[in-house]
Amino acid sequence: MVPLSTKGVLGHFYEPADxxxxxxxVRDAGWTHFDFLTPFPIHGMEDAMGQKRSWIPYVTAILAxxxxxxAQGLQNYVxxxxxxxxxxxKPFASWPAFVPITFEAMVFWAALGSAFVAIIAGKKxxxxxxxxxxxxxxxxxxxxxxxxSATDPKWNAAEAETFVRSLGADGVRVVDVSEGRAHExxxxx
Amino acid sequence: xxxxxxxxxxxxxxxxxxxxxxxxxxxxxVLAGGAALAMSFxxxxxxxxxxxxxxxxxxxxxxxxFGVAWLAILYLARADWSVTMRRIPEAMTSWLLPxxxxxxxxxxxxxxxxxxxxxxxxxxxxxxxxKAPFLNMGMFYALVGVSLALWVxxxxxxxxxxxxxxxxxxxxxxxxxxxxxxxxxxxxxLTISIVSFYLLLSLDAxxxxxxxxxxxxxxxxxxxxxxxxxxxGLMVMxxxxxxxxxxxxxxxxxxxxxxxxxxxAYIYFCQHMLIWYANIPEETVxxxxxxENGWLPYLLALPALKFVVPFLLMVPRxxxxxxxxxVPVAILILFAQFxxxxxxxxxxxxxxxxxxxxxxPVVEFAATLGFIGLFTLVFGWSLARHDAVPLKDPxxxxxxxxxx
Numbered sequence: 001m002v003p004l005s006t007k008g009v010l011g012h013f014y015e016p017a018d019x020x021x022x023x024x025x026v027r028d029a030g031w032t033h034f035d036f037l038t039p040f041p042i043h044g045m046e047d048a049m050g051q052k053r054s055w056i057p058y059v060t061a062i063l064a065x066x067x068x069x070x071a072q073g074l075q076n077y078v079x080x081x082x083x084x085x086x087x088x089x090k091p092f093a094s095w096p097a098f099v100p101i102t103f104e105a106m107v108f109w110a111a112l113g114s115a116f117v118a119i120i121a122g123k124k125x126x127x128x129x130x131x132x133x134x135x136x137x138x139x140x141x142x143x144x145x146x147x148x149s150a151t152d153p154k155w156n157a158a159e160a161e162t163f164v165r166s167l168g169a170d171g172v173r174v175v176d177v178s179e180g181r182a183h184e185x186x187x188x189x
Numbered sequence: 190x191x192x193x194x195x196x197x198x199x200x201x202x203x204x205x206x207x208x209x210x211x212x213x214x215x216x217x218x219v220l221a222g223g224a225a226l227a228m229s230f231x232x233x234x235x236x237x238x239x240x241x242x243x244x245x246x247x248x249x250x251x252x253x254x255f256g257v258a259w260l261a262i263l264y265l266a267r268a269d270w271s272v273t274m275r276r277i278p279e280a281m282t283s284w285l286l287p288x289x290x291x292x293x294x295x296x297x298x299x300x301x302x303x304x305x306x307x308x309x310x311x312x313x314x315x316x317x318x319x320k321a322p323f324l325n326m327g328m329f330y331a332l333v334g335v336s337l338a339l340w341v342x343x344x345x346x347x348x349x350x351x352x353x354x355x356x357x358x359x360x361x362x363x364x365x366x367x368x369x370x371x372x373x374x375x376x377x378x379l380t381i382s383i384v385s386f387y388l389l390l391s392l393d394a395x396x397x398x399x400x401x402x403x404x405x406x407x408x409x410x411x412x413x414x415x416x417x418x419x420x421x422g423l424m425v426m427x428x429x430x431x432x433x434x435x436x437x438x439x440x441x442x443x444x445x446x447x448x449x450x451x452x453x454a455y456i457y458f459c460q461h462m463l464i465w466y467a468n469i470p471e472e473t474v475x476x477x478x479x480x481e482n483g484w485l486p487y488l489l490a491l492p493a494l495k496f497v498v499p500f501l502l503m504v505p506r507x508x509x510x511x512x513x514x515x516v517p518v519a520i521l522i523l524f525a526q527f528x529x530x531x532x533x534x535x536x537x538x539x540x541x542x543x544x545x546x547x548x549x550p551v552v553e554f555a556a557t558l559g560f561i562g563l564f565t566l567v568f569g570w571s572l573a574r575h576d577a578v579p580l581k582d583p584x585x586x587x588x589x590x591x592x593x
Contacts, residue, residue: 017590043592053506061504088468096462 005033005128006178007150009160011169012143016042019144022167023048026146029163033127033152037139056121060114067109071102127151131177150176198580198589199432205424205577207569215562215569222559225552236545239298240538241553244530245560246291247388248412251405251526252564253288255413256281257344258377261370264347264363270441272588273433273578277417279351282344283571284564289337291560295388296330302538305394317394324391333387336380343373351579358581381406389530392537396475400460407456411449411495412526415519418446422512422519433578433589436510440593443509446519450503454496483547484536491532495525510593527557 013019019036026034027050036045075098079085084092128149139145146169148160157174165172207215222245229238256278263271263278299306304317305324311317317324346369354362382402390401398404421442424430464472479488499518508514531550539545579585 047592057506088466090468096458096465099458099462 002123002126003128004132005130005149005151007157007174007176008128008130009148009157009164009172009174010130011146011164011167011173012138012171013146013169014143016144018168019146020044020048022146022169025167026148026163030154031148031152033149033155035127035129035147035149037130037145037147039140039142039144042144056114056118059117060110063113064106064110067106068102070109071105072098075101131175198585201580202430202433202577204573204575205429206573207565208427211565212569215565218558218562219566220559222556222562225555226559229552235298235301236538237552239295239301240534241556242298243295243302243388244527244534244553245556245558246288246295247530248527248557249284249560249564250288250292250384251409251412252281252416253284254282254340254377254381255409255416257285257340257347257373258381258409259413259417260347260366261343261373261377264366264370265374267584268441269584269587270438270591270593272582272584273430274417274421274438274442275351275579275582276572276575276577277420278413279348279575280568280571281413281416282348284567285337285341285344287567288564289341292337292384292388293330293334296326296333299326299329303391303394305391320394324394329387332383336383339376339380343369343376347373351582352575354581355576355579356581358583360583363583378406381409389533392534393475393478395471398460398464398472398475400456400463404456404460407449407453408526408529411446411453412523414442414446414449415522415526418442418515418519419523422516425512426516430577437591437593438588439512439515440506440510441591443503443515444593446515446522447500447503447509450496450499450522454492454500457492457496478536479532482536482545484532487528487532487535487547491525491529494528495522499525523561527554530557 011022013022016038019038020042023036023045027048034049036042036049038045076093079098080092086092087094087097090097128151130147130149146164146167148164149155150157152160161172161174226238226242229241259278260275260282262268263275295302303324304310305320306326306329311321322328347366350362350365350369385402385405389405390396390398418439421434421439425434425436425439461476464476476488479485499522502508502514502518502521508518527550531553535547535550535553536545582588
């Protein structure tokens, strides 16, 4: 499951470029537990947020090699050792015939495996997310929503709210569901 | 609302000329290539001379036509990331006129290259007699000439619209280019087939391969993107076009080189597998001839040079973004293209008892270097005639803010 936070501050931006500029400022101000909830991926956001390069490509490479090994092993075992058959008088171990299957298995293993690993890893390897119901629906339509979680080591509610407001964000509010009900602070700008 | 992405433009770069050292190297290459060709002509080794000429002229012609084809692909794909490096393919197209004339000159050496050009051979050969309505010198000059003329014409239209935009600005010239690009890609598919059939495939007029035109197209794309990568990479390394081309643009360009390298392996293997699988004598002769007379090591080196080594080197992200890593791989690919043309042409120029034996391609390489040098000089001359960046292209801002 995605880790959830009970407390934090939300702010809206209306342009992807503004969101990018804001992300860089949040990063430079030393916040670490923050995220951007956006309707679509923004190119350059990882750099602006100061995220490290993903380790998923290494998983892809390893899975690709496993796929090659699997396909070569299977074909050589079946076509040469277990059940050899004569196709057009060609040798049982005919490498050109094995190449297409090997290629497809490589792609299949690498692509599906990477997708699964990315989904599983993405749920664990993320900053605590805001309480679901409190995020504006605009984050899936037309708003770029900044979230700073109260789990951040330098958390201070008043300071965080002022900071997000200083970035030019709209609809800035401190949310808090730590006592089982929502406390919303801050006026809607 | 603040639009933080509307940065001020970087300082206009003006015009770029070839650095003196590149000009010097190009002139030296032209002299060396010319000397090598002249020597083998004067020694009467016409087959060696003309096959070297063919390899060199086709190498350079591929770079020239890639300029137009790539412009067309970029316009149709609306590849805004490429706007700041568009002058590179535009300058490449200026080779098409001189290069096209040099290509037509292959006809003068047809007797040394193409056995279908000998009337007595054709008369004694039922298959060649059957093919004679297509494979004769009149059709050679007519079809290759029309194809090359179409390339020159479309290059003039597409590049001309871009230069008009430099003066007028506006989206109009972009739209014009898109229309011509759509037409050109159809024309290109047909004409690159015709040119590759006459110049390369007909070296062995009995052999045929349905993959051949696609393979030549792939060669053109792989080599062309590699050449652009060399130029753009050197520009970035030397601080030219600072602010206009950065590692994000190189990354996209590197991905195109990488993709073309993978695609080359796909197509070359397809051709090999179709021939291997069907096992028809007229087709298998191509690979059999390249396994005899010492050609096998040359044939086996080809997939290593053109796919395995560049592919593995280009897998890491940094290899596409860092010009110090991208440029050497691109140069290796250019060399591999020479190697492929040598493996295509070398074993095919003679038959029977006189079949060519494997040899280190010294004259061939010198001739190719000469043509590359001549190409580079024309390229540099054309590059210096216009602003180095199309500053009035409506997609310029999009390009400057590109993230890859």
